[in-house]
Amino acid sequence: MSLTIPDGWTHDDTDQWGCVLKPSSAGYNKIRIHNSHHKAPGPLEASRLANENTNKGRTENDFRFQPIVDEKGVVTVSCIIGYRSTIGKPAYLHRYYFQRPDQSFFCVCVYFNGDMAFAEACEKMILQTLRLTNEKG
Secondary structure, rough: OEEOOOOOEEEEOOOOEEEEEEEEOOOOEEEEEEEEOOOOOHHHHHHHHHHHHHHHHHHHHOOOOOEEEEEEOOOOOOOOOOOEEEOOOOOOEEEEEOOOOOOEEEEEEEEEEHHHHHHHHHHHHHHHHOOOOOOOO
């Protein structure tokens, strides 16, 4: 999988869960790309399973439930079919689930923390530049 990021963005190698990319002046705004091990027939179901699992863990640890507040299907310019869920009240996260030809899933999480300009710029970048490669990752 490849994604073209703008100049000035960096890889945060201190974060060990997935691949974290962010602008140098982004504060808490970032993108996290990770594989998903959910078994589902498509991106919509994988997205919903992920949110159910996240909320189960949050409830068990006495954290606030994070609802899905918006959902929509997406398609990249390179024809990867996906699904976007917006999480939280107030909204702070877009999760984009995409399915590879081998039926496995990966997720591109956009932590925008209320910054809709950042969220919109990231969605444009994802939908225009995301490509599948021969490697999983």
